[in-house]
Every structure is written in C-alpha cells, then in structure tokens.
Amino acid sequence: MNLSHEEEDNSLSLSKFESMLKTNKVFFFDSEEFEDIILHYLDTGKINLAKKALKLGLEQHPKSTGLKLVQVELLVFDDKLDIAEKLLNDLYAIEPTNEEIYIQKANIYSKKDQHDKAVELLQIALRYTDDYADVYSLIGMEYLFMDNLELAKENFIKCLENDTEDHSALYNVVYCFDFLDQNDDAILFLNSFIDRNPYSEVAWHQLGRQYYTVKNYEQAVRAFDYATLIDESFLGAYLEKAKALEKLKKYQEAINCYNITMELDDPTSFALLRIGKCHERLGRTDVALQFYLKTVHEDPLLDKAWIAITDFYIRQRNFQKALYYVNKAIGIDNENKLYWKRYGAINKQLSFFEEAEYGYRKAVEFGDYQLDTWLFWVDLLQFLGEFDSAVQTLLQASEFFPEEYEIEYRLAGLYYMLHDEEKGKVHLSNGLRLNFKNHTLLEELFPVIWNQKAIRTQIEKYQKLNE
Structure with a gap:
C-alpha cells in the first residue's frame, strides 16, 4: 500500500516538474522530490532532463547533501572524476559518517581501475550503512572486476543474507560457482537458500540448471517444476525443463513444455527446432520436417536448423534433397564449416568425388580441424590421384x-x-x-x-x- 502511494507521489512530482518546464513557471519541490526526479531521469536515460532537474534543485536547496551526491553521480557519468572527487571531499568534511560519500568515492576508484582502493572504501561504508545488502553487492562486483571469484562469491552470499530478494546477487553467486566449476557446492548452497526461501522461483530455476550441468536430469526436472509452479509464466524454466526431459527421452513431455513457451511468447527458432527433434525421435518424421521448415522460416540464419533438415534427409538416404538444402544453407552463409562438411559428405554419397573433396577443403579452410574431416579430405584426394596434395x-x-x-x-x-x-x-x-x-x-x-x-x-x- 505504501509503495503504491510512493509511486503516486513520484508520478505527481514528475508531472508537476514537466509542467514547470513547459510553462517556465517556477514551482517549489523539497530536496527529496528533486532527488527522485533526477534518479528517475537517470534510470530512463534522459540525462539532459536529469541535469536540468539537478540545476533547479541546487538553486532551491544549495546545501542539500543528497542533491550534491546526485551531482557527483552525474559528474562520474560524464567522466569528470577530478571535480567529483573534490566535491566528495567537501561533503566528507561536513558529513564524515555518510555512507553514500564512501560509495561514490569507491565508484570513482572503480572507474580508475583501482578496485582494491574501491573495496577499502566500501568496507568503511559498511560501518555507516543500514543497507548492508547493497554495499556487499558492490564489494562483490569489485572482486569480480579483479577476477577474484572466491571473494566475489563470499560477498554476494553476504548480500543475500541481508536481502533474499536480490535476484541479481543470486545470479552473481551462481555465476561464481559456475566459473569456479563448483557445481556440487552450488547445489548445496541453493538447496540451503531454498530451505529458507522456498518460494524463490529464481533459486529453483538456478538449482535446476546446476542439476542439469551435473547430468542429474530427474532432479533438474523437479527443480524446474517448482519454479514453474511458483511462477506459471516463467519462460526460461519451461525451456530448461523441456531440455532435461529430452535428456530423459521423455520426448512428448518435452514437446508439451516447448508448446507452453510458445503460448507464453512468440515461437522461437530454438523451441521449433527442438520440437522437430522430439517428433523425429518419436518416429513422426513428417511432423518433424514441418517443424524444421518452420524453424528456418523463423530464423533463416540459424545453422542448426539447416543442418537438421540436411541431416534429416541424410538419415532418410535422400541425398538429392539433402544436397538441395545444404546448397540453400551455403547460399545464406558460405563460410560455415558445418555446412561445407555436410556438403562434402553428401557429394561423397552421390559419388560426386571432386565436389566432395571441395566441400571438405572448404570446411577446413573455415576452421573445421576435426580429425575425421582431414581424413575424409585426404582419402578423396588419394582416390582422385592427387597424391602430392594428399601428402x-x-x-x-x-x-x-x-x-x-x-x-x-x-x-x-x-x-x-x-x-x-x-x-x-x-x-x-x-x-x-x-x-x-x-x-x-x-x-x-x-x-x-x-x-x-x-x-x-x-x-x-x-x-x-x-x-
């Protein structure tokens, strides 16, 4: 209820401010109103309006520390770091226990790539702040900049201990676990977090992703189920659940999940392609082909889709059709090594040996250095009698x-x-x-x-x- 009133007040302040700009009349706002107006314009990328509001705010409230701190933010945004630092020093002399001064100083050092110094200042800010979560999150980001993933993880966890709703910190914690290849530790952490916050759909989703990574697909499906029960419109969780169901060979259930994603949002080429794959594995080849064709219609540049159609016809041993589609794919992207390798394989099956040799040569030229590609190419050169080229x-x-x-x-x-x-x-x-x-x-x-x-x-x- 309070939030609604707060939003209403902000909206009224904005309307009043914009009316003032249009009519050139001067209205009075308290300093906090000005701060909210400026921060709104900063958040929406309207920098010139933010600067106008700041100028008028400082004219009406020249001694406001809050407005001067917003001024520092704008100076930092404009890379006027020396001026910003001087202003912060002046503010420090007046309010040495204001945590925002240390946070803004840390921001300046961070901009200068002096992340150690930024952390020191943020540690001081912790002594004076009531918003521990925000400061721990900022410390975590500084450690990320320094590639110290362990300390970054530690601080993001402290952030979550103070604010379990901070989804950004939760994603960052999991990122650190992932980067450090600590999937089992991530699973322990997320299960512990869920014990305390059982209705966090983000935590359930991230837990599912970790189970998927360690190939525990049954538990992954269970975690994604909880995420979608909490938030029935959680598109990402339905997609990940469908992928896990595919791994369990539950293709019809996977199709059902992919269909839900297409009800929630426009069909994606990824979902269409995966539905096609599932239908093919269920032996519904005609339906599979329809979905592959829908995929390339949706995203003509998606190489996996063209390869799916090509491989579909290869499996059907219809090499003429496979050649037709791989040629269409090459027409769209003639530097795609996957297309050229298929081109070589299909022409070999059709006994077009010179074309097959050309296909494998182009595949290598565009970065396919797999052993079998080299060997297919060499064996064709040998067959064509080009022994020196083969050597x-x-x-x-x-x-x-x-x-x-x-x-x-x-x-x-x-x-x-x-x-x-x-x-x-x-x-x-x-x-x-x-x-x-x-x-x-x-x-x-x-x-x-x-x-x-x-x-x-x-x-x-x-x-x-x-x-």
Missing part, C-alpha cells in the same frame, strides 16, 4: 594431431605410392609404434603397395621385436 594436407593435419596413427599410416602409404621409400619407412615406423593393431589400415587404403617386400619385412620385424 601436404596430411602434414598440415599432423600439426594438429602429431601422434595420430591414422595420419602416419596414410603418409606411409602415400610416400610409397610416390616411390619415396625412405619417408614411407619413417612414417610406417611411426604408425606401428603408435598402433600396431591397426596396421592393416595400410592394406585397406593402399592394396597396391601392401605386398611390397620392404613393407612386409618392416611389419614382421617390428612384430618380432615386440612379441
């Missing part, structure tokens, strides 16, 4: 995978094909050392040279030495 590609791959037997056996085979027996022998030796069991890879990939006497002798000799 150069493998040498490039070996920089990423220096101890990989699949690369060594291929290099051995290619060098023997190029009649460079010395290098062939070196790489065959490397392959045998790294993985003797799979030395028959040489036979699979290079049947032409497999029975060469030098190769057979080297393999037999290695086998005898290591029996």
Whole structure:
C-alpha cells in the first residue's frame, strides 16, 4: 500500500516538474522530490532532463547533501572524476559518517581501475550503512572486476543474507560457482537458500540448471517444476525443463513444455527446432520436417536448423534433397564449416568425388580441424590421384594431431605410392609404434603397395621385436 502511494507521489512530482518546464513557471519541490526526479531521469536515460532537474534543485536547496551526491553521480557519468572527487571531499568534511560519500568515492576508484582502493572504501561504508545488502553487492562486483571469484562469491552470499530478494546477487553467486566449476557446492548452497526461501522461483530455476550441468536430469526436472509452479509464466524454466526431459527421452513431455513457451511468447527458432527433434525421435518424421521448415522460416540464419533438415534427409538416404538444402544453407552463409562438411559428405554419397573433396577443403579452410574431416579430405584426394596434395594436407593435419596413427599410416602409404621409400619407412615406423593393431589400415587404403617386400619385412620385424 505504501509503495503504491510512493509511486503516486513520484508520478505527481514528475508531472508537476514537466509542467514547470513547459510553462517556465517556477514551482517549489523539497530536496527529496528533486532527488527522485533526477534518479528517475537517470534510470530512463534522459540525462539532459536529469541535469536540468539537478540545476533547479541546487538553486532551491544549495546545501542539500543528497542533491550534491546526485551531482557527483552525474559528474562520474560524464567522466569528470577530478571535480567529483573534490566535491566528495567537501561533503566528507561536513558529513564524515555518510555512507553514500564512501560509495561514490569507491565508484570513482572503480572507474580508475583501482578496485582494491574501491573495496577499502566500501568496507568503511559498511560501518555507516543500514543497507548492508547493497554495499556487499558492490564489494562483490569489485572482486569480480579483479577476477577474484572466491571473494566475489563470499560477498554476494553476504548480500543475500541481508536481502533474499536480490535476484541479481543470486545470479552473481551462481555465476561464481559456475566459473569456479563448483557445481556440487552450488547445489548445496541453493538447496540451503531454498530451505529458507522456498518460494524463490529464481533459486529453483538456478538449482535446476546446476542439476542439469551435473547430468542429474530427474532432479533438474523437479527443480524446474517448482519454479514453474511458483511462477506459471516463467519462460526460461519451461525451456530448461523441456531440455532435461529430452535428456530423459521423455520426448512428448518435452514437446508439451516447448508448446507452453510458445503460448507464453512468440515461437522461437530454438523451441521449433527442438520440437522437430522430439517428433523425429518419436518416429513422426513428417511432423518433424514441418517443424524444421518452420524453424528456418523463423530464423533463416540459424545453422542448426539447416543442418537438421540436411541431416534429416541424410538419415532418410535422400541425398538429392539433402544436397538441395545444404546448397540453400551455403547460399545464406558460405563460410560455415558445418555446412561445407555436410556438403562434402553428401557429394561423397552421390559419388560426386571432386565436389566432395571441395566441400571438405572448404570446411577446413573455415576452421573445421576435426580429425575425421582431414581424413575424409585426404582419402578423396588419394582416390582422385592427387597424391602430392594428399601428402601436404596430411602434414598440415599432423600439426594438429602429431601422434595420430591414422595420419602416419596414410603418409606411409602415400610416400610409397610416390616411390619415396625412405619417408614411407619413417612414417610406417611411426604408425606401428603408435598402433600396431591397426596396421592393416595400410592394406585397406593402399592394396597396391601392401605386398611390397620392404613393407612386409618392416611389419614382421617390428612384430618380432615386440612379441
């Protein structure tokens, strides 16, 4: 009830102030009214109006400490730190126990990246403040700036001990736990917090996220359930619950959750895509495809959606359709490594080997350095008779995978094909050392040279030495 009256008073003050500006009449406001007006304009980004209100406020109340502290805020906002600091020193001489003076001084030091000094001043502010939560939160932020996550976490927890409704502090505590890879500790903390604040939907949601991270999907669903029971319009909790249900293979329940998110807000490409995936896993391929197509209509730049359609047709072994959709995707983003890898795989299935080689080459060019991509590319180069290019590609791959037997056996085979027996022998030796069991890879990939006497002798000799 009091809050309603307070909001009404603020609204009347604002209307009166704006009327004064339009008519050029001068109305009287007490200093606290001016402070509220200025802070309202600061919060809404109307800096010029905030400055006008401050000027008029100081004319009517030249000795108001509150207005001068707001003036400091505006000076700091304008990066006039020296003037702000001088004004704070003057105020300190008058009111040395005013916590806001220390908070504003800390803000200036923070702006100067002197976070240790800022913390010292905030610690002094704690002696004089009634709002411990706010000061602990500010200390926590300073420690975040210094990358001291442990102390940041400690202060955000103290903030919550003084104000359990501070959702920002709760998110920051969980961020610290996450950053420090302390998921189990986060679960203990959140359960303890919920024991004291059982109706905190934010805490239940964050607890669900932690359970999801440690792959305890049953408990994650339970936590998200509580979050949505407390707040039936909690969109994020429904989304996270749906993801956890997918992990539990409860695809129809996941679909139901995703549908709720679309009732609460406009359909998102993420929800449409996940619904498609769930339908496909339930064997409803036609419905799945409809949702994949809706997804790319909703967000034509979402690579996961184009890949979903492409992979859908690959699984159906309809490679012509898969090629059509991967080409559409490349037309939208021709630097996407995922598209190019699919392009290579599909063309390989269609026996378009030159196009397949080009696809894998482009995938690597745009940052796909996975081993299988290199090997698919090399095997196509070999098939096309481009042995020198295949060798150069493998040498490039070996920089990423220096101890990989699949690369060594291929290099051995290619060098023997190029009649460079010395290098062939070196790489065959490397392959045998790294993985003797799979030395028959040489036979699979290079049947032409497999029975060469030098190769057979080297393999037999290695086998005898290591029996």
